Amino acid sequence: MTKPVSITPDIAAIIAPRVESTPLVQISNVWKKRGNNVVLKGVDMDVHHGKVVCLLGPSGAGKSTLLRCINAIELPDRGIIYIDGEAIGARREGARFIRLPEREISRQRADIGMVFQNFNLFPHLSVLENIIDAPIRVRGESKATATERAYELLERVGLANKAKSYPRHLSGGQQQRIAIARALAMRPKLMLFDEPTSALDPHLTDEVLDVMKGLAAAGMTMIVVTHEIHFARQVADIAAVMADGVIIEMGPSKDVLTRPSDPRTRKFLARSLQEDH
Ligand SMILES: Nc1ncnc2c1ncn2[C@@H]1O[C@H](COP(=O)(O)OP(=O)(O)OP(=O)(O)O)[C@@H](O)[C@H]1O
Numbered sequence: 708m709t710k711p712v713s714i715t716p717d718i719a720a721i722i723a724p725r726v727e728s729t730p731l732v733q734i735s736n737v738w739k740k741r742g743n744n745v746v747l748k749g750v751d752m753d754v755h756h757g758k759v760v761c762l763l764g765p766s767g768a769g770k771s772t773l774l775r776c777i778n779a780i781e782l783p784d785r786g787i788i789y790i791d792g793e794a795i796g797a798r799r800e801g802a803r804f805i806r807l808p809e810r811e812i813s814r815q816r817a818d819i820g821m822v823f824q825n826f827n828l829f830p831h832l833s834v835l836e837n838i839i840d841a842p843i844r845v846r847g848e849s850k851a852t853a854t855e856r857a858y859e860l861l862e863r864v865g866l867a868n869k870a871k872s873y874p875r876h877l878s879g880g881q882q883q884r885i886a887i888a889r890a891l892a893m894r895p896k897l898m899l900f901d902e903p904t905s906a907l908d909p910h911l912t913d914e915v916l917d918v919m920k921g922l923a924a925a926g927m928t929m930i931v932v933t934h935e936i937h938f939a940r941q942v943a944d945i946a947a948v949m950a951d952g953v954i955i956e957m958g959p960s961k962d963v964l965t966r967p968s969d970p971r972t973r974k975f976l977a978r979s980l981q982e983d984h
């Protein structure tokens with residue numbers, strides 16, 4: 708009989724899968740100026756695989772700017788963001804980071820799904836064409852493969868019968884569900900949502916939130932900017948509250964959203980919950 712090998716914590720750390728220990732998203736001391744405004748002032752945040760972070764805070768706090776930096780639509784002036792261990796938009800050269808060529812940045816961006824407030828579907832393309840465009844053009848998928856996957860995703864967001872429709876013939880809630888399907892078609896590592904329901908009539912909000920709940924339950928890593936406090940309480944693992952370019956409070960959403968410690972969070976929550984009703 709072979710003798711059992713004892714595994715010390717050190718060895719366990721080495722042989723454990725890397726994905727469990729390294730956060731998928733590592734945001735480190737990110738600063739960003741816009742015009743004369745410093746809108747991000749040293750943001751730090753880690754997001755682990757499969758977790759949902761809701762990002763809350765008053766208008767002008769810097770939430771959209773942070774998402775745009777994560778997605779390399781903009782690059783931080785200082786600090787660095789890693790996704791899956793890869794520096795976004797930059798490569799290290801000694802102690803400095805050098806901006807990557809735009810082609811490289813586009814490749815990184817393809818791994819990150821982004822859903823905007825105003826859907827941003829291509830108006831001249833059908834629903835199906837909206838979904839298969841990037842997988843074919845950017846990922847080099849065949850039309851047949853992309854189409855098959857598009858129908859699976861349409862099924863998942865409850866819109867399999869809308870493949871041939873054009874965005875202008877769909878409700879806002881339907882357009883947003885298509886926008887989510889389109890982002891998922893690229894098989895992203897991470898999904899970012901910037902107030903995905905705030906342009907919708909209240910009765911269309913739930914159908915979008917339900918799709919997002921399904922995604923969270925399926926293990927997608929998500930960062931969601933939202934004013935939907937009920938959704939955040941229900942779905943988010945972590946709530947992060949921003950004000951004036953910094954994260955003022957971050958922790959398990961159940962704690963932050965029911966017993967906030969910062970008075971600015973309390974004020975923000977009270978106002979958001981009032982608007983909800
Ligand atoms: N193009 C720009 N030039 C100068 N300042 C800008 C520009 N865009 C945004 N800002 C400023 O940057 C700050 C952060 O904006 P950001 O859009 O990130 O905030 P936010 O938290 O997403 O707000 P909201 O809840 O209103 O969407 C704000 O003070 C805003 O006025």
Ligand SMILES: [Mg+2]
Nearest residue numbers: 770771772901
């Ligand atoms: Mg915003």
